[in-house]
Amino acid sequence: MNVNFFKRILLVMLLALNVSMAHAALTIEITEGIESAVPVAVVPFASQSAPVNISAVVNADLERSGYFKMMAEQGMPSRPSTAAAVNFKDWQALGQNYMVIGLVVDAGGGQYSVQFQLLDVYKGGQLLGYKMTSSTADLRRTAHHISDLIFEKLTGKKGVFSGRIAYITTNNQGSKQQSQQLQVADADGFNPQPVASSVEPLMSPAWSPDGKKLAYVSFERKTAAIYVQTLATGERVRVAEFPGINGAPAWSPDGTRLALTLSKDGSPDIFVLNVSTRSLTKLTKSFAIDTEPSWSPDGSSIVFTSDRGGKPQIYMVSSQGGQEKRLTFSGGYNARASFSPDGRSLVMVHGNGNDYRIAVMDMGTRAINVLTSGPSDESPSFAPNGAMILYASKKGRTGFLSAVSLDGKMQQKLVFNSGEVREPSWAP
């Protein structure tokens, strides 16, 4: 009894420690922004003791997007929380195009009433206004949701601030205590939560299209196996553990099948596994390496990496099988391609010698546009709004996550204090 009680206290203490460390673990630097960033003032919301500073979260989200130039709090002439209290001339004089005002009221019972308005400073009117209630636990999520609404109103593109990302971290790298974790966090890196942990490698997390499951590779049994884990319950199923490679899982857009890499027949080939019936279809049959499958958004095609021509290049095949077609011809190394949400472009790792960068290929013209500066950029994937690409990079021994806009003009870096962070993937 006593021991259990003590254990529980210890657990609570550890959890508390974990949470505070997690919050401190991430900073975001905007390494490159666009010159035409739009000036926006997010006035600190009038708030009654809410545990989350909602306007500060919104301000950070909008700033991180690179689309906006955020006004510093100190320069604000007043702190209105309703449109009626705004003297628009003051804000015009300060060169602000838009402003966000709001208030947070404790509604009792662990609920908060959150109200915000997006105002056009020149027209002197409201562009957007919402009132919502949020539980204490959901205040950050509510703040990200507000950022999404504002972002979409001002850019015409869907916001991705309330989304989540999955990634893999290594702690105590190189030591015997080395441990790997598959984590899921908010898009701004807050609230990281472990999904799986192991002393053996974890790899290749892939979100199911409904965002409820993650498929990933784990070597916890000293051989490669692919697991599908339901995030809500933590329940997981081992769906592939054939002799040899079990790797690179990729969900079909309808969520019923996984494309994956198996080497059970000899060289690594692309297979399609029906997740519920477990029936397996072999898609490629080359004697070379075929790996890293990814589905087109309509489910009709699969792109993959193959070195059948000597060097790794991107190929495409119908998801029913058939003739395989080479897509990339420029650069000595093109790998790990995946489609943009609209299916019009492919993002991939583009390598030359010791230099590996993230590049986008237009599916119409087949032109390749290199977006990053290397030299060890990898694991790119599109954000669900198709406007940003998330990827992993490395400086010295530190691995970190970065995001770049589709035109390469905006870059942001998500820096974790310790350990290596890699293989990021934005939830759908």
Next chain:
Amino acid sequence: MKLNKTLLALAIGTLLLSACSDSDEKDTSLTDGSQNDTSGINDASTSGLNKGAGLNGSEMNGSGMNGMSGNGDYASTLGPEFNDPNNPLSKRTVYFMLDSSEVMPDFIPVIAAHAQYLIANPSQHITLEGNADERGSREYNIALGEQRAKSVASMMKVKGVSENQLQLVSYGEEKPAALGNDESAWEQNRRVEIVYQPK
């Protein structure tokens, strides 16, 4: 100073709040459909994620703990020849050239010595752990590591080692022997480790 500021902030906050609550009802421009948005937020599976995290740790951590990878201690207990630097059996790592799975001539005697030992000791089992350096994509490197392990395995099989004495696994770039981003680290990581498995 700090206290004053806090008090000021509180005072302003209270003033604003009282001002706001008046205008609250009047502000008809606030969209009503917002309630739906909020419920959508509440539906998120954050709490389940916590549960998931709790469920995991134990099972997975337990499984990986025992049995070191790499040149484990077990081989060195097999006999003095495994610790004698002049005996090829003391060498249990085969290195490779960049993007290649071809065994270099230097390592042929090493592989041959282990093959002979395995033929003479049919109850012994090894795992050939293929690895790659960090350059390029991770899953491609898994494939490259497997090709290297298969090169070593096929040389052993040609010598007469039984297939069921050999296990293969590729860790790609996931288990570097040397940390670092230069050729001196990379060349140590392009390797196959011959790991004798305890019976």
